[in-house]
Amino acid sequence: MTLKIFLHLTERGLKALNKRKLSVFDGLWRDNTILSSLMVISPVIVCGNTLRNAAAIIYAFSAITLFSVMIASFVPKKLPYAVKITVNAIIASLVYIPVKRAAQEFFPDIIPRIGIYFPLLAVNSIIILHTEAKFFKMKRLNMLGSLVFYILGFDLIMAVISIIREIFGHGTLNERVVDVNMTISGLGEPFGGFVFLGLLCGLYRYLRKKLSEGT
Amino acid sequence: MFLITELIAFLCANLILTRALGTSTMFTAAGSRSNLIGTAAVITVFTTIGSAAAYIIDSLLPQSLDDIRLLLYTAAIGLIYTGLLFALKKFSGKNFYRYRKYIHISAFNCAVMGTVFTVSGTAEIAGFFGYISAGLEAGAGFVLASLILTAAYKRLNSYKVPVSFRGFPAILVYLGIISMALYALR
Numbered sequence: 370m371t372l373k374i375f376l377h378l379t380e381r382g383l384k385a386l387n388k389r390k391l392s393v394f395d396g397l398w399r400d401n402t403i404l405s406s407l408m409v410i411s412p413v414i415v416c417g418n419t420l421r422n423a424a425a426i427i428y429a430f431s432a433i434t435l436f437s438v439m440i441a442s443f444v445p446k447k448l449p450y451a452v453k454i455t456v457n458a459i460i461a462s463l464v465y466i467p468v469k470r471a472a473q474e475f476f477p478d479i480i481p482r483i484g485i486y487f488p489l490l491a492v493n494s495i496i497i498l499h500t501e502a503k504f505f506k507m508k509r510l511n512m513l514g515s516l517v518f519y520i521l522g523f524d525l526i527m528a529v530i531s532i533i534r535e536i537f538g539h540g541t542l543n544e545r546v547v548d549v550n551m552t553i554s555g556l557g558e559p560f561g562g563f564v565f566l567g568l569l570c571g572l573y574r575y576l577r578k579k580l581s582e583g584t
Numbered sequence: 585m586f587l588i589t590e591l592i593a594f595l596c597a598n599l600i601l602t603r604a605l606g607t608s609t610m611f612t613a614a615g616s617r618s619n620l621i622g623t624a625a626v627i628t629v630f631t632t633i634g635s636a637a638a639y640i641i642d643s644l645l646p647q648s649l650d651d652i653r654l655l656l657y658t659a660a661i662g663l664i665y666t667g668l669l670f671a672l673k674k675f676s677g678k679n680f681y682r683y684r685k686y687i688h689i690s691a692f693n694c695a696v697m698g699t700v701f702t703v704s705g706t707a708e709i710a711g712f713f714g715y716i717s718a719g720l721e722a723g724a725g726f727v728l729a730s731l732i733l734t735a736a737y738k739r740l741n742s743y744k745v746p747v748s749f750r751g752f753p754a755i756l757v758y759l760g761i762i763s764m765a766l767y768a769l770r
Contacts, residue, residue, distance in 0.1 A: 407607075407752055411603070411604040411606075411607055411694045414604040450688070451665060451669055454691065454692065455692075458658045458662065458692045459655065459658055459659060462655040462659075466652065466655070470651070485698060485702060489697055489701070492658070492694070494608055555764070559604055559763055560763035561760070563604065563763055567753045571753035574753065
């Protein structure tokens with residue numbers, strides 16, 4: 370009974386997210402950062418193979434993107450496009466410094482494992498391209514709401530992908546052994562990330578189409 | 585035999601197919617063949633000049649200030665970005681508006697920044713020309729990956745592919761299969 374109510378509410382929720390007018394929620398489902406826009410997919414493919422890696426990436430992505438876009442929203446709009454893009458990237462690089470220092474406290478063993486993908490989060494497509502194309506055309510409060518849902522959309526999919534890849538790729542979850550009958554070691558490799566993300570994208574498109582047909 | 589070995593080594597060092605760097609950029613430019621090749625060519629310019637700038641930064645920056653490395657790389661890429669736009673405006677005249685999009689897409693992305701960080705973090709790469717050749721090689725790898733993608737792009741977008749998987753999902757699976765082949769070669 371509880372499961373039925375949960376599924377009903379989930380279906381209603383997804384249908385509501387599919388509706389055009391709820392644009393603030395776009396980043397969570399209809400225009401999901403990873404599955405729809407295919408933005409910031411390099412760290413998902415390469416580092417999204419364990420939950421601990423994902424936690425570090427989620428923390429860094431969320432903090433860098435949120436603060437960078439909020440600060441960059443005060444950059445004068447009259448500046449030439451190339452200057453604005455460069456300033457946005459420089460702001461993100463500055464925000465990266467305290468985020469990295471904090472990450473070294475919280476995830477000391479994960480940061481070397483993530484390697485170059487950690488600083489690369491500062492030049493992600495949301496900060497560089499999406500800000501000028503979408504966020505800065507909105508009112509500041511709407512922009513903040515929309516940005517939060519874009520970030521949550523990334524975080525959610527990153528977590529789901531890493532959990533599935535860790536369980537079926539390594540036979541562990543949060544580095545603790547879990548009871549699975551079969552592991553596919555390739556799922557933890559970058560090529561497994563490419564294939565798995567492609568299949569998930571296809572499934573997402575199928576669900577989105579079905580749900581939009583139903584509304 | 586030597587050429588085949590060299591080709592395999594070149595493929596195995598490909599940053600897109602082995603480390604997924606620049607995949608989002610490739611998808612942004614994947615709309616047409618000319619877009620993809622144009623973007624790949626400009627990215628090669630960025631990776632080559634960017635690697636030269638990285639050499640200068642690495643030579644001058646003490647290890648204790650490692651946290652600001654990203655900031656300096658970003659500033660360098662920003663300078664190259666505006667410099668290329670100025671150069672294009674000066675030398676291409678009316679074609680500026682036609683070609684500037686390639687520079688905008690290519691400036692700040694994982695392909696360029698990833699290359700700069702990879703070149704900087706690889707101990708075997710040393711010296712100014714070592715950095716430049718590694719940057720050029722990474723850019724050439726991006727061109728090669730773009731050519732591999734354009735070869736199958738039409739088929740992956742064909743009506744024979746189920747609607748949900750047509751386009752980007754199919755391209756991701758296709759890149760995954762090529763990446764798997766390279767993994768086996770390594």
